[in-house]
Amino acid sequence: MSALTSLSMTEAADAVARGEVTSEALVEACLARIAAHDGGVNAVIRLDAEEARAAARAVDQARAAGKILGPLAGVPMMHKDMYYRAGKVSTCGSKIRKDFVPKVTATVLNRLDDAGAVDMGTLNMAEFAQNPTGHNAHFGHCHNPWSLPYCTGGSSSGSGASVAARFVFAALGSDTGGSIRLPATICGVTGLKGTQTRVPRTGVMPLSFSADNVGPLVRTARDAARFLKVTAGPCPKDPTSAKEPVPDYEAALTGSIAGLKIAVVEDWFLDGIDPEVLKTFEAALDVLKGLGASVTRIAVPEMAAIGTYTALVSRSEGAAIHANWMREYPQDYAVHLNARLYGGYSLPATFYIEALSRRGPLLRAFCERALTPYHLVATPTLRIKVPTLAETDIDVDPANWDRFMGVSANTRPFNYLGLPTLSVPCGFDSNGLPIGLQLSARPFAEARVLQAGDAFQRVTDWHKREPVL
Amino acid sequence: MEEPALVPPTMEQIARWQGVQLPNATARHGLGEMQGLIDAMAKLRGTMVFEDEPSSFEAALRDCKEQEA
Numbered sequence: 001m002s003a004l005t006s007l008s009m010t011e012a013a014d015a016v017a018r019g020e021v022t023s024e025a026l027v028e029a030c031l032a033r034i035a036a037h038d039g040g041v042n043a044v045i046r047l048d049a050e051e052a053r054a055a056a057r058a059v060d061q062a063r064a065a066g067k068i069l070g071p072l073a074g075v076p077m078m079h080k081d082m083y084y085r086a087g088k089v090s091t092c093g094s095k096i097r098k099d100f101v102p103k104v105t106a107t108v109l110n111r112l113d114d115a116g117a118v119d120m121g122t123l124n125m126a127e128f129a130q131n132p133t134g135h136n137a138h139f140g141h142c143h144n145p146w147s148l149p150y151c152t153g154g155s156s157s158g159s160g161a162s163v164a165a166r167f168v169f170a171a172l173g174s175d176t177g178g179s180i181r182l183p184a185t186i187c188g189v190t191g192l193k194g195t196q197t198r199v200p201r202t203g204v205m206p207l208s209f210s211a212d213n214v215g216p217l218v219r220t221a222r223d224a225a226r227f228l229k230v231t232a233g234p235c236p237k238d239p240t241s242a243k244e245p246v247p248d249y250e251a252a253l254t255g256s257i258a259g260l261k262i263a264v265v266e267d268w269f270l271d272g273i274d275p276e277v278l279k280t281f282e283a284a285l286d287v288l289k290g291l292g293a294s295v296t297r298i299a300v301p302e303m304a305a306i307g308t309y310t311a312l313v314s315r316s317e318g319a320a321i322h323a324n325w326m327r328e329y330p331q332d333y334a335v336h337l338n339a340r341l342y343g344g345y346s347l348p349a350t351f352y353i354e355a356l357s358r359r360g361p362l363l364r365a366f367c368e369r370a371l372t373p374y375h376l377v378a379t380p381t382l383r384i385k386v387p388t389l390a391e392t393d394i395d396v397d398p399a400n401w402d403r404f405m406g407v408s409a410n411t412r413p414f415n416y417l418g419l420p421t422l423s424v425p426c427g428f429d430s431n432g433l434p435i436g437l438q439l440s441a442r443p444f445a446e447a448r449v450l451q452a453g454d455a456f457q458r459v460t461d462w463h464k465r466e467p468v469l
Numbered sequence: 470m471e472e473p474a475l476v477p478p479t480m481e482q483i484a485r486w487q488g489v490q491l492p493n494a495t496a497r498h499g500l501g502e503m504q505g506l507i508d509a510m511a512k513l514r515g516t517m518v519f520e521d522e523p524s525s526f527e528a529a530l531r532d533c534k535e536q537e538a
Contacts, residue, residue, distance in 0.1 A: 197530070244534075308509040326489045326492075336495060338496060345487045347506075358516065358517055360528060364532070398494060401502065442535040
């Protein structure tokens with residue numbers, strides 16, 4: 001294992017800034033990892049090796065010339081293949097868009113470029129970001145670096161797998177129902193979904209405009225804090241992007257959470273939970289208590305409504321934007337995707353409008369019950385043990401439908417509620433697959449979840465463990 | 470397991486209203502799962518009030534920002 005690729009994103013950026021390592025060395029280390037191991041993992045769709053080397057050289061030359069570097073200068077990253085870069089193919093993980101060349105560049109990619117990040121290319125993903133497992137019929141399934149027969153989680157499958165496999169220091173993912181947090185938990189890395197509207201979505205493939213989020217998969221909460229600082233904030237091209245000030249999230253990472261009040265919502269999030277996952281979750285809560293936080297078990301009777309409505313919004317919006325292709329090229333979608341989209345056409349508009357209209361009142365109710373008396377809500381990110389690719393393959397066997405759809409049960413509610421939510425690794429199951437702890441806070445309180453995640457990672461080492469490839 | 474009765478007429482409705490044809494057996498299976506959603510929505514009848522509207526979500530996001538717990 002190369003020591004360089006074991007660095008966190010912020011450690012790598014700081015090492016470049018101090019002149020302790022060159023960006024070129026980081027890029028070469030990452031390229032070597034990819035060359036050696038992506039044959040099994042299948043995380044990469046397009047590798048822009050020469051462009052990355054050139055960008056790294058430019059950073060190293062700028063530093064040598066005494067120029068001020070950006071906060072991510074010289075750090076190799078990749079992005080889920082649904083972030084548009086003008087003139088470059090963005091497949092969206094699909095056959096339908098295998099040759100699609102956008103004319104615009106995503107705002108988040110521009111912001112990462114401006115911060116000095118080195119873009120090495122694009123990553124595998126669920127087709128059109130529409131499954132929670134990482135299956136992809138067109139580019140091949142992405143495989144979990146901890147054990148290749150297991151799923152990576154989706155839809156940002158390549159993002160989770162590439163960060164876990166130490167191919168890159170950070171990867172852009174997207175999250176409409178858990179698509180950052182699921183691959184983060186399942187691959188044993190850290191993932192952050194910000195408050196709905198926190199990060200602009202200009203130049204990002206849409207899935208469900210009410211619930212889509214842009215965010216990072218990284219090694220640590222500190223990495224997520226710096227990444228969010230760079231990418232958050234309003235964009236004039238995305239009128240939905242929030243105008244809230246963007247704080248210095250890293251400044252909140254004091255290591256102290258004494259007095260922090262944490263709620264465990266027992267309805268919904270612990271329903272049918274696997275005993276091993278529950279035991280690990282409780283152990284993670286004990287760690288937080290050991291740091292001075294208090295943990296209280298509560299009930300939120302609105303969870304049934306939240307769970308019902310959350311399933312409606314993205315399916316309705318996703319079906320609508322895919323309707324033309326579903327009429328013209330249904331055979332070009334994977335079986336599981338056109339099966340999922342098809343059901344969306346049966347949903348009455350009145351159901352969809354009701355789901356959107358109840359969103360504000362249910363957010364207020366959830367905050368009143370869980371996030372007024374308490375600072376954070378803690379849940380397991382995934383309530384079952386990590387399934388294999390075969391166990392969740394509905395292209396082969398429709399009987400896997402419930403297991404496939406159930407993967408995102410604990411993540412989807414936070415998309416409906418729009419709350420900032422972080423997933424950090426907190427243990428492993430008896431199959432050697434990671435387990436994640438999910439922390440949510442009030443709108444725009446990303447600093448809260450990052451503070452708790454960072455404190456947790458200061459006294460645990462789950463996020464430092466690396467798969468043997 | 471027996472297919473829910475809603476499946477054939479819903480397939481017809483999708484074809485008529487949306488012009489989308491059943492793509493595969495998995496889609497047919499998934500359509501059968503919609504009965505659960507219908508049942509769940511039936512339990513929520515009466516909770517939406519006349520003044521509720523989608524834009525209340527953006528207002529709630531701002532109003533629910535963190536204050537001292």
